[in-house]
Amino acid sequence: MFKRSDQDNRLSVQIFVDGAAVAARQGDTVSAALLASGRDVRRATAVSGAPRLPYCMMGVCFDCLVTIDGVGNRQGCLVPVADGMQIEIQKGKREIGK
C-alpha cells in the first residue's frame, strides 16, 4: 500500500510484530511502521470483530489501537517506534492484564 521514499536515510530500528522482526526507521510511529511493513496488520474491532486499519493517523479516530510492550489499546499513530519494541496486533477488546 505504501513505499518508502528513496531519500529517506534515517537510521533503522528493529521492532517485533507478533514476534516477527520488522525493520522500521527512527521517527516512524508504530502505525506508520506497521503500514510500511507490508504485513497484514489489520486489527479486529471490539464491537463486531470487523477488520480495521488506521484511518486518521493523527490521534483522533482510534482505529490504530494496538498492544505495545504488553499494554493494550495504545494509539499506534502517536507512539514512536523504539528498538526492540514488541507489538501485537489487537484482535477485539483489550485483555485484562494487558
Place this chain on the structure above:
Amino acid sequence: MTTTPKRDSYDVVVIGAGPAGLAASATTAQAGLSTLLLDENAGPGGQVWRAIASTPVTAPEQLGADYWAGADLVKEAQASGAEIIQRATVWSLDRRLEIAVSSGGASAFVTARRVILATGALERPFPIPGWTLPGVMTAGAAQTMLKSSGLVPDGRTVIAGQGPLLWLLAAQILRLGGRIDCILDTTERGNYFAALPYALDFVTSPYFAKGLAMMREVKAKARVVTGVSELVASGEGQLASVTYAARGHRETIPADLLLLHQGVVPNVNLAMAAGVEHHWDDRQLCWSPLTDADGNTSVVGIAIAGDGAGIGGAAVAVLRGRIAARAAVESLAPAAIAKLDAENVVRTALAQAERGRSFLDVLFRPAPQFRIPSGNTIVCRCEEVTAQDVLDSVAIGATGPNQLKAYRRTGMGPCQGRLCGLTVTELMAQARGKCPQEIGYYRLRAPVKPITLAELAAGPKTEDDVKAVVRG
C-alpha cells in the same frame, strides 16, 4: 527531553504546538510570562508543519514553501523561554483553569492564569458506504505518513473529495514518486456559482496562484474526474474497488487505497469539555466556539486561537495566536506589551491573511449526500452504528445526540464523537426537521482522551478525598 512540567502553576498554558500554539507561546514567553506549551505529538508543528524538525523529505521543493515556512516559528518558540513538552496529552481543563496532562504514562496537574487553546482542526467525517474498510484512510493520514516517514502510496490509489489539502497532497505524492490512479472531485457544480460573489477577494489572495499552479501540476500527471456525486468503497475485509457516479455515468475502479477528504473542522473536544460555549457555523458546517476579537471565550481566562476557533488556515492561525497571546500579556503584565509587535500591524496582517477564505468555504462546501449518509452506512465508527440505526432511534423518540447515546452508544467509544459528532447532529436535524443548532451536540466531559484507571488513581489526593471512597 522533559516529560513533566517543572512547576505547578504558570502564567500561561498553551495547548497544541501547531501554528497558533507556537506563535502564542513564543509571544507570551518573550514578554516574560511563565509559559508552558503542551503538545500531543512527538515534535512541534501541529498537522500542517508535522515533523518539521525530523522529516526525511528534505528536498525543499517536495513539501513546498508553505511547509518550510514553519521552521522559523518553531525556532522562535524554542528560543523564547517557553517550556515545551511533547507527547503530552491534555485530558482535562476546567473553569478554574486546572489542567490534567498525561505524559510518559503518568499524569501531572497544573494551573494557569490564562489558557490559550490551540487544538487545531481535524478532517471532517466522510461517511460513505465502506469508509471503515482497511485501505480507506483520510488524505490527511497519507500526508502525515508522507511528511513524518517519507511514505507514499504505491498500490492502486484513488483520492476522492475536495478542498485545497486534497490537491496539495496529490502534488506531494507525485513529487515523491508515489502512485495516483485517479482523483474523484466531489465539488458540486452549483458551488462555483455560489462562490462567485467572493471571487474577487480570492483571485487577489495568495491562495489563487498557488492553488492554480498545484492543480495544473496534478492534472498533468493524474486522471481527474469532476462532478462526482456518489462514492462507494467495496471489498471483503479489505478495500478492493471504488465505485463512483459522475454526470450520469458510473464506473468501478479497482483500488488498494482510497484517500478521502472534504475539508477540516475545529477540534472542539477540549474546549467543549471546559464549558466553552459553541455555536453551529452555517457556512463552515461545524461547531465553532464563540470568541471575541482576541479569541476570548465564554469561560473567563480561556482563549482559543487557530483553526480550533474556526477554520482559517496556517497563516491566519499564527496571527490569531499572536493576538490571543497579546491579550494575555495585556492582562497579566501590561508593562511588557511594548516588547510586542504593534497591535494594528498584527490585525492588518490578519485581515490580509483571511482574504479569500469565504470563497474557499463556499466553493468547497461538502455536498449533503457526503455529510448525511443513509441505510447501512456506518455513522459511528467506534460503536459501529449505521445511519438507519440512528433514524430508527429518532423514530422511537431520541431527540438529540445526548439521548442517542442511551439508545445506541454513538459517541461513547474511544474517539468520543470526533468521527461521528457532526454526522449525528446533521442526520438527526434532517430527520427531525430542525436546524443543527436546535439539535445540539454531545455533552463532552473529561477525560477527553482515554487514560487508565491506574493513572487516574495515581493523581494527587487529600486525606478527605481518600476518606470519601475508602471504608473503615
